[in-house]
Amino acid sequence: MSPFKGQTGLKRILNATGYSLAGMRAAFLGEAAFRQLVLLNAVLVPLSFMLHVSRVERALLIAVCLLALIVELLNSAVEAAIDRISLELHPLSKNAKDMGSAAQFVALAMIALVWAVILL
Template sequence: MSESPYKGKTGLRRVVNACGYSLAGLRAAYACEDAFRQEVWLACLLIPLAFWLEPAGVGRALMAGSVLVVLIVELLNSAIEAAVDRVSLENHRLAKRAKDIGSAAVFVALSQVGLVWACVLLS
């Protein structure tokens, strides 16, 4: 079994490559994924709001962190959807299951934002 030719990179070259791939992924997600774009704008609103509301330091971290978790989960969901679509655009129960589970993960992450914000603001 052969591995990716990119696996041989080490040191600073690997770090530079990884940063480039990460930025390309963020650009692609923002350009191609409506949900990610919406969640980025939501994060641009909520993260500064978390600091403006002035909860305790841990509360700020929880509020901002919960919003960032949504972005992380949405990126993973988008990657799953892209991989499934790459394999086949045909309707298949396993493809639907994979996409539905990814969507459910985003829903749980968004629910967590509401729960964390309510707990911090109402305490």
């Protein structure tokens, strides 16, 4: 067992919340792509409430936006882990980073597709 897994109950939840907030802060301060997605969400999420769409459609419009933030957080985590291992150019490191980028591309395409389908 990991020594970092010793907490239970409310203490574990509080610790996990702190780690999550620290991760979001690190992403916001250190990742331009994350800041850009936060800005996109700051525009699109309120816009979704101004549109005459059903609740399910609104939920989808918001969900795809939040999904892109999740994908960017995971992509940034993969990149940080790869860079922590080595800054040396390696084909496997390149593949891992490229796949993270591809995942983000798909998430952004999904935003465009879902918004287009619902609005057009």
